[in-house]
Amino acid sequence: MSITTVFESVLAALVLGLALWTIAVRETYSATVGFVAYGLMVALIWVGLDAIDVALTEAAIGGGLGGIVLLGAAARLRDTESTAAETPNRMVRLGAAALSAAIAAALAIAILLLPDAAPTLAPAAVANAAATGLANPVTNVLMAFRGMDTALEKVVLLLAIVGVWSLASDQAWGGRPGPHHEADPNGVLAFLARLLPPVGIVIGVYILWTGADHPGGAFQGGAVLASMWLLVIMAGLADTPPASSRRLRLVLVAGPGLFFLVGLGGLCFGAAFLAYPIAHAKPLILGIETAMLLTIAATLALLLAGAPERSVPR
């Protein structure tokens, strides 16, 4: 038994254990902590499977930003939890467990039945890399072969912002999202908020830039930038911009907007919608990705900040 096998077995056991614990534990807060740890472990599994792009995303969203949202929600629910004492009876719980186990078994059977030499499009994606000049096949799939899906996903993110903002009160609509944070200007948080962002910004931009040829890309880079911005906001060093700010709104639509503009350029002057001319493919894709980096960073941070709460004088 090699070291790798031991490591993988331990990791698998840990993931399963965390999953079971997340389901079994009573308090929402503990379950959330379990879930965040689970997300980080799953990211390690993706690393083991050589899917570094997926691992980065899973760590950034499943473990990082998603974890912050869930922990915030759990903290808010904590006070009400003792009053909401509506636990299903034993029969219901047994029934639900049996049904869930049956579905899990069906999924397991389906996965075990998958052909051993899995039919895959990976070689095709690698073979066609020349058309874009980018060496990372994942970026090529996201930006070229399945560009429409990526562009529409960014619109989903924008709709999420609209949805969160629509929860604001009528007076606060257009105001600054989230509460105003105040931290000790000489405390640890403020210190970190001054220290980390310069490094974080470089890392975020690097992840985007290296994503052209190596694992990385706009989403992972954007998640890093978002966390830096949030850190500065939580330390009270900066405030969230008003939701009605024109500049903010332009940043929030920049990614999908530029994507669709380039796509329409292809429809009018090129081979097809979302087709890039080979000579300019790489700069076009990197340009779109840069816009998406900003959009994703702003979107993720604002999703975490929440609905507008403080109206700004017009």
Next chain:
Amino acid sequence: MLPPAPMSATTAGGFLLVLSIVLPVAGVLLAFALGDRYVRLVAFTIMPLGLAIAAALVLALPRGGGHLVYLLGAWPPPLGVALHADGLSAVMIAATAVVIPAVAVYAAPEFRPAAAARAPAAFWMLLLAIWGALNAIFVGGDLFTLYVALELLTFATVPLVSLDGRAETLQAALRYLLFALLGSVLYLAGTALLYGLYGALDIVLLSRRADAQLGTLIAAALMTTGLLAKTALFPLHLWLPPAHAGAPAAASAILSGLVVKGSLFIVIRLWFDVMRGLPGFAAAHVLGALGATAIIFGSVVALRQERLKLLIAYSTLAQIGYLFLMFPLAFDVSGDLKRGGALAGGVLQAISHATAKAAMFMAAGSIYAGLGHDRITGLNGVARAQPLSVLTFALGGVALMGVPPSGASLAKDLLLQAAAETEQWWWTILLQAGGVLTAAYVVLVLAHALAPPDKPIALRGAVPRICDLAALVLALCSLLLGLMPWASYLPIPQGGMSNPLGIDALSKLLLPVLGGTVLAILLSPWPHPLALNAVERMIAPLRRACLGFGRLVEAVDDVLRQWPAASMSLLLVALLLGTLMFAGA
């Protein structure tokens, strides 16, 4: 019908498919960037363009041999993503392009840009987003693109439910979000399995590769169940009544009329195109049986509602059930799935319901705005105060009952014909009962609305005439749908179409109305103006029994709409479908 050959090239007119998605989405981006003051203006600039694209698409389709294809980025599948439209896509796009502008005209006065701009700004952006998402669903040729479109649709719909910000609508929106996401997870799991089995996500490629092996059937069961949760087929409907009844009227019209048809359309794609009947006759019967139960439950509970908007929401539940009767009826005697009259009837019914139900919700919204409430027993005299709204409601109801020349009547004929051809007589009973039950709740509402008022009605607020007219146009659309040239788009078998204006048209109006009146008297618990005292005394024991039955149905419905029961039903439906598919294969 999807093209038989793999699509290696974009067809002429294929760019219309791209525009049908990109135009509304561009509207969302533009509206968001320009800010609250211009949102409505952007929406009304996009509307005529979207209508023109839909019209061009409908005209281009027959010239393109019944299908249009567009290869995005000029990459052919399986590596790239193709959009394609067939007759089904075309008619659904056309219906969407009619309903959304009509609802927009209706909503324009209520959601005008103003100081408190939250609801208006969100409404117009979400409306455009729903349009783009639905078009993406109708022309998406790839299972993952369809998933993205579904998410787009869900995220555009959920905020609409809680637009007025009351606590109970927030709860309804959260309920909808969570259940819809459960559905998404199941759909996505199935999609991933199919990619693992066949190395493609393109619908045409999958339809040639898919075979009846266990993994495929498990994927089909998971995906179908996920989509049923998003369509709110009984017993997965816990989110529908509060969401559709709590949203603003214009939003309810879109939610009930169009949004549930999006996930239904993907079920159709899955069963008729990707799998080509692989799920089998037995599993199709499960869908039919759930649909049948939905018709009974939805209609009976609708008759027991106190509020008009909830009645219409439960009517949607019943109508969704009606749509699923097409699945068993599409299997012929030898057990093969046919793209024939049953499919055409189902899609036609979906379109009829889209137009009629949107109109009915809009009429209900006008009545609510006028009276300040929508209690059915308090509607007395509203026909005199708001004649246009009541007329719209009545026409929408008549169209839904299946009175010629409505689309629902043509749909019913097609489904009845399919039932006769495939020797499945038992569905005939439900097809007929559906019309009678629909008539029951329409008659119930009209009986109250037409009754003389106890005291003169003082209207709270005047509804602009243009709102009523928009709703009326939609109701008339639904009523005249049967006269459209459907045969170029839907697989309608030759002959067997009854004359829409003949003598049997009259019987098709009278029989449901009479049957419906009886049912309304028997099943509605509220004191209503229909029954005369003498008659009432005579039928008292029977009515008591029927009311007991209604109470029972409502109690069961209450249990099924709790989280434990609903989520267990979800798993149970998945297991049942999977088992029957495997047994039938």
